[in-house]
Amino acid sequence: MTRTVIVWGTSSGAGKSLLATALCRVAARRGIDVAPFKAQNMSNNARVVPTADGGCGEIGSAQYFQAAAARVAACTDHNPVLLKPERDTSSQVVVHGRVDAALSVQPWRERSAALAAAARAGFERLAARHELIVVEGAGSPAEINLAAHDYVNLEVARWARSHGTVAAVLVADIDRGGAFAHLYGTWQLLPDDLRAHLAGHVLNKFRGDARLLAPGPQRLRELTGAPVLAVLPMVRDHGLPEEDGLYGDADAAPSGAGTHVAIVATPHLSNLDEFQPLAGACALRWARTPQALERADWIILPGSKQVSGDLRWLREQGLADAIVAHARRGGRVLGICGGLQMLGHSLHDPLGVDGEPYEQRRGLGLLPLVTHHAAPKRLRAARARFDGLHAPWQALDGLTVPGYEIRCGRTESTGSSPAVLHADDGTAIGWQDGPVLGVYAHGLFEAPAVLHALLGVKGRGLDERLDGLADLAEAHFEPHALSRLLDPRSSTPSSNP
Numbered sequence: 001m002t003r004t005v006i007v008w009g010t011s012s013g014a015g016k017s018l019l020a021t022a023l024c025r026v027a028a029r030r031g032i033d034v035a036p037f038k039a040q041n042m043s044n045n046a047r048v049v050p051t052a053d054g055g056c057g058e059i060g061s062a063q064y065f066q067a068a069a070a071r072v073a074a075c076t077d078h079n080p081v082l083l084k085p086e087r088d089t090s091s092q093v094v095v096h097g098r099v100d101a102a103l104s105v106q107p108w109r110e111r112s113a114a115l116a117a118a119a120r121a122g123f124e125r126l127a128a129r130h131e132l133i134v135v136e137g138a139g140s141p142a143e144i145n146l147a148a149h150d151y152v153n154l155e156v157a158r159w160a161r162s163h164g165t166v167a168a169v170l171v172a173d174i175d176r177g178g179a180f181a182h183l184y185g186t187w188q189l190l191p192d193d194l195r196a197h198l199a200g201h202v203l204n205k206f207r208g209d210a211r212l213l214a215p216g217p218q219r220l221r222e223l224t225g226a227p228v229l230a231v232l233p234m235v236r237d238h239g240l241p242e243e244d245g246l247y248g249d250a251d252a253a254p255s256g257a258g259t260h261v262a263i264v265a266t267p268h269l270s271n272l273d274e275f276q277p278l279a280g281a282c283a284l285r286w287a288r289t290p291q292a293l294e295r296a297d298w299i300i301l302p303g304s305k306q307v308s309g310d311l312r313w314l315r316e317q318g319l320a321d322a323i324v325a326h327a328r329r330g331g332r333v334l335g336i337c338g339g340l341q342m343l344g345h346s347l348h349d350p351l352g353v354d355g356e357p358y359e360q361r362r363g364l365g366l367l368p369l370v371t372h373h374a375a376p377k378r379l380r381a382a383r384a385r386f387d388g389l390h391a392p393w394q395a396l397d398g399l400t401v402p403g404y405e406i407r408c409g410r411t412e413s414t415g416s417s418p419a420v421l422h423a424d425d426g427t428a429i430g431w432q433d434g435p436v437l438g439v440y441a442h443g444l445f446e447a448p449a450v451l452h453a454l455l456g457v458k459g460r461g462l463d464e465r466l467d468g469l470a471d472l473a474e475a476h477f478e479p480h481a482l483s484r485l486l487d488p489r490s491s492t493p494s495s496n497p
Contacts, residue, residue, distance in 0.1 A: 002127045002163040002164040009171050019473070021065055023485075035126050057097010093111070124159075164488075183201050203230070205233075206234060233472075260285075290321070299323055307341050344368075351373070377406065378406070396453055403444060446462070
């Protein structure tokens with residue numbers, strides 16, 4: 001029998017991802033065989049993990065970190081369906097780690113049955129292997145316009161019932177106001193057969209004296225039958241990336257002190273979660289105007305879901321000229337994946353793999369590279385080694401760091417500059433020309449050795465950050481609430497006597 005704990009939210013951004021991560025680490029520290037699950041995620045933040053058939057695929061970054069919290073190897077069963085937005089009205093559909101071109105062009109309701117079946121297969125495999133599954137919902141379980149097709153919040157609870165016991169917690173962002181109304185309204189709109197599974201409520205991002213909440217929690221219990229299990233404080237330095245984004249107001253003053261690093265916030269930027277370790281390690285800002293680059297010591301061009309579109313946007317905003325001028329003055333420029341491709345001399349995409357088809361687009365001309373876009377997407381998690389770097393990036397020389405690749409572009413050097421970064425199979429994945437460095441490896445700043453080499457700071461390890469989240473939950477949940485919630489032998493929601 002498998003215990004399933006579902007983290008529902010009253011809205012996106014309520015804190016489901018971090019709470020699910022914390023619960024995974026709490027359970028793992030108690031010796032429980034736990035695994036995370038999210039039936040469908042929508043994010044351009046992804047990680048490369050093994051697939052069920054032994055290959056490589058991609059899942060949402062949140063589930064990657066939740067698997068690390070659970071102390072299990074991440075795999076595509078943890079997030080069987082990933083939607084990667086390409087524009088406001090369409091997404092690339094990734095099923096069991098791989099792009100499904102046919103489903104990507106189908107309308108949402110028409111494809112939901114196929115996606116639900118794929119998601120259920122992943123859940124069934126996890127339920128057969130683990131004694132506890134911590135499920136992260138999506139958005140809200142009370143979206144009544146979507147209820148008939150909501151396998152992410154509602155159907156997964158019904159699947160779980162066939163494998164054992166089910167308990168759900170409902171989390172609300174109290175900092176936004178209206179939390180009690182959100183919790184009560186969501187409970188009211190839950191389907192009748194699922195309402196009884198609600199074990200309790202969690203008030204998240206609270207600032208102030210929790211005693212001032214009375215009599216709200218008691219009244220909410222009278223209305224719903226479920227207690228407030230925890231009041232979690234506002235925590236900004238937990239060290240993990242936010243599920244739906246990292247940067248706030250672009251062009252705002254840099255946060256932190258030290259080296260001034262400007263990350264260009266292009267419209268289609270992706271994998272921005274990899275920059276979370278820079279927060280607090282430097283004076284970091286997200287830039288959308290040339291003025292925001294004026295005091296930068298480094299400029300970073302991040303990954304992109306549509307390189308040609310972002311390159312066009314750079315020119316329209318005047319950022320392309322500002323980046324080139326910065327490099328010509330000797331300022332450091334780092335391009336990662338799509339950012340590397342923009343730094344080259346030209347890009348070619350006659351089949352429209354990256355977006356609209358084109359024969360040739362001019363790059364920024366800062367690296368002697370030519371990129372051709374072509375399917376299939378390259379997915380690989382591998383260690384990479386820097387070798388042959390010179391000033392101003394020489395501090396990285398000799399380092400071997402973990403990283404991952406998610407890309408369609410095939411890049412070749414057109415000049416005499418040798419590659420300075422190689423994957424463990426010898427493939428060239430990084431080039432330098434003076435102050436300009438381009439790499440295909442994502443995740444470099446998550447290596448403490450890189451932060452120390454470039455910025456002289458000692459970053460917190462992932463385990464330390466995950467333990468911090470678990471400590472937060474242990475400190476703020478009601479006594480014994482976590483034991484009743486997570487114990488695989490528990491047969492009822494913790495709100496029941």
